[in-house]
Amino acid sequence: MRSTVLISGCSSGIGLYCASQLQQAGYQVFATARKESHLAHLRAIGCHAIYMEMSDPHSIKVAVEEILHLTNGKLDILFNNAAFGQPGAVEDLPTQALREQFETNLFGWHELTRLIIPVMRRQGQGRIIQNSSVLGLVAMKYRGAYNASKFALEGLTDTLRLELASSGIHVCLIEPGPIRSQFRHNALQAFHKHINIANSHHQQAYENTIARLSASESNSAFTLEPIAVFRALKHAIQAPKPKARYYVTLPTYIFALLRRVLPTRWLDYLLIKSD
Incomplete structure (x- = not known):
């Protein structure tokens, strides 16, 4: 039987690329998205397209039931990927914006993972792979949520x-x-939804934020294509003893090292200067 994999957040970028590559490699791929146009595209490339809204526990439960029905109760790999970025200074973030960020980026992942763990326990095997970020290792300004x-x-x-x-x-x-994706476009929408620029102490900085998020291409020389994440995912899926952590892109390697060796004040200085 083919190995089965569930990937959340496959509308574009990392999720879409990884779903496509695993499907071509012979995996039975269940790829989730919210918009019908994205689901149709996933079907067109050969994946099982599943509607899932990460902020809705009922949606997650229904999606998992559908997948397990199609696999006779089997799932080998869970790749939690669905996420978005809510920009804005901490003092300007409405608490509701923080709730929405955690609903999609954490609570939905937890809900999904808890439903899958009993399946993997019954099998006696499985892989749970979480797509985190360099910003899970170090903090940067205006990305507090x-x-x-x-x-x-x-x-x-x-x-x-x-x-x-x-x-x-x-x-x-x-x-x-940094990975090439629709992340900045989605972050700009979240920024305009929740941040009151006119009444903020950070107006000047927000002009830079808007310019960065509005650019058609990332201005970071370190930006890589989604294949860089796929290589790490492939190893995490196939290696007999996968790594606990996979660093992807040079900034992640650098900041992971600096976090270990630098005093907090020195690291803060570098992060304050970064953008």
């Missing part, structure tokens, strides 16, 4: 890895830096 969701994900995943250590279920984190 996203930083917080990814720091929380790191802690939850580390705990899960310890608790499942003798179960046959491997738990891995992938930690990318």
Whole structure:
């Protein structure tokens, strides 16, 4: 039987690319999205397209039931990927914006993972792979909601890895830096939805934020294509002993090292200067 994999957040970018590549490699891929146009595209490339809204526990439950019905109760790999970024200074973030960030980036992942763990326990094996971020290792200005969701994900995943250590279920984190995707476009929409620029102390900085998020291409020389994440995902899926963490892009390697060796004040100085 083909290995089965569930990937959340496959409308574009990392999720879409990984779903396509795994489907071509012979996996039975269940790829989730919300918009019908995205679901239609996933069907067109050969995936099982499943509607899932990460902020809606009922949607997650229905999607998992549909997948398990199609696989006779089997699932080998879960790749949690669906996420978005909510920009804005911490003092300007409505608490509701923080709730929405955590609903999609953490609580939905937890809901989905809890439904899949019993399946993998019955099988005696499985892979749970979490797509985190360099911003789960270090914080950057005006990304407080996203930083917080990814720091929380790191802690939850580390705990899960310890608790499942003798179960046959491997738990891995992938930690990318900048990857070419629709992430900035979606972040700009979230920014305009929740941040009151006119009444903010950070107006000047927000002009830079809007310019960065509005650009058609990332201005970072370190931006990689989604294939960089796929390579890490492929190893996490296929290796007999996958890594606990996979760093992707040079900034992730650099900041992971600096976090370990620099005093907090020195690291803060570098992060304040970064954007």
